Amino acid sequence: MSFSYRNIIITGYDKIKNRKPVLFVSNHQNTFMDGLVLVKVAKNINPNILVRADIFKSKWAALALDIIHLIPIYRKKDNMGSVAQNNEIFKKCIDLFRCGKTLLIFPEGNHAIKRFLRPMQKGPARISFQAEEENNFQLGLKVAPFGLHYESHPKRWHDLHVHFGEVFQVNDFKNIYKENPIKAQKQFSDKIKEGISAEMLDIKWHSEYDFMEEVRRLIKPYALDWADNKKSIVHAENEVLNKISNILKEDETKTEALKKETHTYFKVVKKHQLSPDFEAKIYNPFYLILKSLGLLIGFPFWLIAKLLNFIPEYIIEKKVIAGVKDITWHISLRTGISLFLYPIFYFIILLILGFSLGWILAGILVFTFPVISVIMYETEYHLKELKNAFILFRKPQILKQEQELVNEFKTLIVK
Known part of the structure; x- marks a missing residue:
């Protein structure tokens, strides 16, 4: 990991590092690297990680993955395993919680490179409530949402951000679960989604994702100055981007004009072979x-x-x-x-x-x-x-074009 990323920026881990048992939940953008991130960050708790079973096909892969505490989960669409095998995996997870250990689950159920949170699957809720129910709600299982943000998903030597959110307990949903398990699972999953979304870059305007990704690259050097949430650059970008998108959703004409200007600007950037993560500024x-x-x-x-x-x-x-x-x-x-x-x-x-x-x-x-x-x-x-x-x-005209465009976005949100 230390030879893969230039900086690993972590916030919020102190509030969870000494609390067990814990279910970690996170967004999933970068295959099994997402699990290795927690292995590196959470050295003191040695987390177990639930991952899809198809990566265990090779015996050598299974041995290597077992060393870093990866546990297979069988999905119907992979045509591997069975419901009975998954029940055994669930039992293994519950036994880990009983022993005061930790588990990481990716509630989205699959990975995707785009910077937004996809719908939550039922697995974390099922495992959590089953674990507490089998232990008369005396287990004290905590849930720790965190967000991952990769400056570049596939390449080495870029920054990686790991931000931990507010921890909550499964027992917070005990009364609701006893009255209506389905309602409790829905509220539990919503709580997880809210917790993860707050700690990652979650571009919620999916229909204009490509446009908002270009806006993200453009406003990144200014996000901390424009945002109220200055916890990290990721939190600032998340706030600013979603403010911009909420405003532009109400003005289709403005959206189309800014989209055209932004796309034209990045065509110039690409033409002059500036790297995707360049910062437009005059250097001393x-x-x-x-x-x-x-x-x-x-x-x-x-x-x-x-x-x-x-x-x-x-x-x-x-x-x-x-x-x-x-x-x-x-x-x-x-x-x-x-x-x-x-x-x-x-x-x-x-x-x-x-x-x-x-x-x-x-x-x-x-x-x-x-x-x-x-x-x-x-x-x-x-x-x-x-x-x-x-x-x-x-090419000073690139800087001029960048500043004109940045000022247009700034006037949208900075009063």
Whole structure:
């Protein structure tokens, strides 16, 4: 995970980290990477994760996934397993709660790359109420909604946001459940949806999703200034985007005009090969000189890392990723395969260097390989930023066009 993301920004975890048993619920945008995120963040509670059973088809995959505490759930549309097997899985989950352990479920039931929350499935409600009912509502099961936001879903070395919301107890629904179980499950699922939505980027205007995604990219540098909720950039973007969408829904003419302007602007951005996550601003020349010097220093490390990692990167990128059309699997596969491939590869290099140079020197050299890889990622990140800066320096009309468009959106929501 540390070699997959540049920054992992976490808020709200302190209010849940010492409370067990817990059912974690989250949005699901990035295959099994979403589960690995909680494994990394929640080190002290070692969460178990409920995932679809079709990823367990291979024996080697099943063994690897079991190591990181993934539990299969059988879905009808996958044509795997049976209701009886799922009942056994439910029992296993309830036993985990009885032992004071934790479980992560993705209530949407499947993953999708778009930045909005899809309808909730009944699984979390069924497991939660069954667990409490079998223990006379004495289990004390807590539910912890959290939101995930990937700056880039498929690519390495972008920021990842993990935001935990308000915890609630299954027992809060005890009386309603005893009177009307279906009503209780509906209210429980609605509570989960509300909790997750508040902690992620949830673009609710689905019919204009592509337009709102472009607006998100445009207003991101200004969201914290415009929003009341300054908990994180994700909370700010979520607030601002949904304010804009609510206003534009009432004015079709304004919507069409802004949509056309925004799309035209991003066509210019693409034409001049600015990276998708560029920030439209004028950079201080002294800052650009320092950044250029830093890149010159970083270049030898970049070259060394490229040469060192050529074999595992070739296997991952050319033999695995190149054949996977669903880009939401890319970062998960990169991280999952790297978890096993890189230690094996570095161990082989250690053996070769150990017999030829001596074990102490070999150990020191191999220990530096991951550090050099981080320098490589950082060099590529800053090179991209420098490239964007020079393009904007040569094309100041892009900055002018961006500011005019930003001001139009600002007048919609900032009084």
